[in-house]
Amino acid sequence: MIDLLELAREPSWKAMLLEMVRRGEIDPWDVDLERLATLFIQRIKEMRRLELRVPANVILAASILLRLKVYSLGFWGTEEEKAEEVFGGFTPEIPEIQEIDAFIPSRIVMRRVTLEELIQALEEVMEFEKRKRPRTRPSSRVMEIEVEIEPLDVSALVNEVLSRVKALADPKGWVLFSELLLERDAINVVRTLIALLHLVYEGKVRLLQDRLFGEIYVKMVRP
Amino acid sequence: MKLIEAALFIASRPLSIDELSNLCNSPREEVLKELRKLKKRYEDSAIEIVYNDEEAWMRLRDEYLKKVSHLAFKSQISRPVLRTLALIAKLQPIKRSEIAKMRGGRAYEHIKRLEELGLVKSEKKGRTVILRTTKRFELYFGKLEI
Numbered sequence: 001m002i003d004l005l006e007l008a009r010e011p012s013w014k015a016m017l018l019e020m021v022r023r024g025e026i027d028p029w030d031v032d033l034e035r036l037a038t039l040f041i042q043r044i045k046e047m048r049r050l051e052l053r054v055p056a057n058v059i060l061a062a063s064i065l066l067r068l069k070v071y072s073l074g075f076w077g078t079e080e081e082k083a084e085e086v087f088g089g090f091t092p093e094i095p096e097i098q099e100i101d102a103f104i105p106s107r108i109v110m111r112r113v114t115l116e117e118l119i120q121a122l123e124e125v126m127e128f129e130k131r132k133r134p135r136t137r138p139s140s141r142v143m144e145i146e147v148e149i150e151p152l153d154v155s156a157l158v159n160e161v162l163s164r165v166k167a168l169a170d171p172k173g174w175v176l177f178s179e180l181l182l183e184r185d186a187i188n189v190v191r192t193l194i195a196l197l198h199l200v201y202e203g204k205v206r207l208l209q210d211r212l213f214g215e216i217y218v219k220m221v222r223p
Numbered sequence: 224m225k226l227i228e229a230a231l232f233i234a235s236r237p238l239s240i241d242e243l244s245n246l247c248n249s250p251r252e253e254v255l256k257e258l259r260k261l262k263k264r265y266e267d268s269a270i271e272i273v274y275n276d277e278e279a280w281m282r283l284r285d286e287y288l289k290k291v292s293h294l295a296f297k298s299q300i301s302r303p304v305l306r307t308l309a310l311i312a313k314l315q316p317i318k319r320s321e322i323a324k325m326r327g328g329r330a331y332e333h334i335k336r337l338e339e340l341g342l343v344k345s346e347k348k349g350r351t352v353i354l355r356t357t358k359r360f361e362l363y364f365g366k367l368e369i
Contacts, residue, residue, distance in 0.1 A: 111295035113298060121305040125307075125310055125325075
C-alpha cells in the first residue's frame with residue numbers, strides 16, 4: 001500500500017498522487033481509507049510537535065482518493081468538467097460495475113395508524129396536560145414590606161467607637177477590631193465597622209486586614 | 224379497473240382522483256365509477272377501498288391491521304406526531320401557538336410533518352396560524368367526534 005503519510009510531506013504531493021493514479025501505480029480501490037485514517041491518527045499521536053501541514057495534506061489526499069472512488073461508481077456527476085475541476089484535467093477511468101441482483105419490493109408499506117391509536121394518543125396527551133404543573137410566573141406587582149428601623153445617631157456612634165479605640169489601643173496605637181465589639185452579634189459588628197469607616201474617611205484611624213474575613217487591625221492616627 | 228387497483232396497491236397511500244384520472248387517461252367521473260365497483264369487489268376481503276371526491280386509498284381493515292401491524296416496517300405517524308395530531312383534531316380550529324404551548328417546541332416539526340402527510344392544514348389569520356384537520360384526515364380515520 002502507498003504510504004500517503006510520507007507522500008503528504010512532499011511539496012508537490014497532489015500532482016504526484018494524481019500522476020501515480022494516472023500511471024496505474026495506485027488503484028484508488030486498493031487504498032484502504034479506514035486503515036489510512038487509523039495510521040494517520042497513530043502518527044499524529046506519535047508526533048512530538050504539532051505540524052498541521054502534514055495532517056491536513058493527508059486528509060486532503062484521502063478525500064481525493066475517496067472522490068475518485070465515488071466518481072468511478074458514477075454516483076457523483078459524469079460530466080468531464082466536474083472531473084477537470086477536481087482532478088486537474090485528469091478523468092479517471094470508470095470501471096465496469098457488475099449489476100447486483102437485489103430484491104425489489106413490490107410494495108413498501110408503512111403501517112397506517114388506527115382510530116383507536118389516535119384516541120389513545122389523545123388520552124395520553126390530555127393526561128400529561130393534567131399532570132403538568134401550572135407555570136408560575138414571577139409577579140410584576142411590587143411587594144410592600146414594612147421594616148422597622150431603629151433611629152441611629154451616626155455622629156454619636158463614631159465618637160463612641162473613637163473613644164473605645166483610644167481607650168483600648170496599645171502604646172503604639174494598635175487595637176483589634178474584635179476587641180472593640182461590645183457584643184459579638186451582627187448588629188454590633190456592622191455598627192462598629194460603619195463607625196470605623198467614617199473614622200478612616202476623617203483620617204483618624206487606618207484599617208488593615210491581611211486575609212479575607214480575618215481580623216481587622218485598627219491603627220490610631222496621631223494628630 | 225385493474226390499473227386503478229394496481230396503482231392503489233403499489234402506492235399504499237391515498238392517491239388523488241386526478242392522479243388516477245391521468246394514469247388511466249379517463250375522466251374523474253369514470254374513475255369514481257370504477258372505484259365504486261372496486262370497493263364492492265373488496266367487500267368480502269381483509270382489504271378495503273376507501274375514497275371521497277378527492278382521494279382514494281387501498282388499505283387493511285382495522286380488525287386485520289391490529290393483528291398484522293407488527294409485520295410492517297414502521298408506522299406512518301410516529302407517536303409524538305400522533306399526539307400532536309390528536310390534540311389538533313380535538314381542539315380544532317386552534318392556534319398553532321396554542322399547540323406549541325401544550326406540546327413544546329417540537330410541535331412545529333410535528334405540524335410540518337402532518338401537513339406533509341396532508342392530515343392537517345394551516346390557515347394564516349393576521350399574525351396567527353389556525354390549524355384544522357383535512358378531508359384526508361376524514362378519509363384516514365373516518366368522520367369522528369372526539
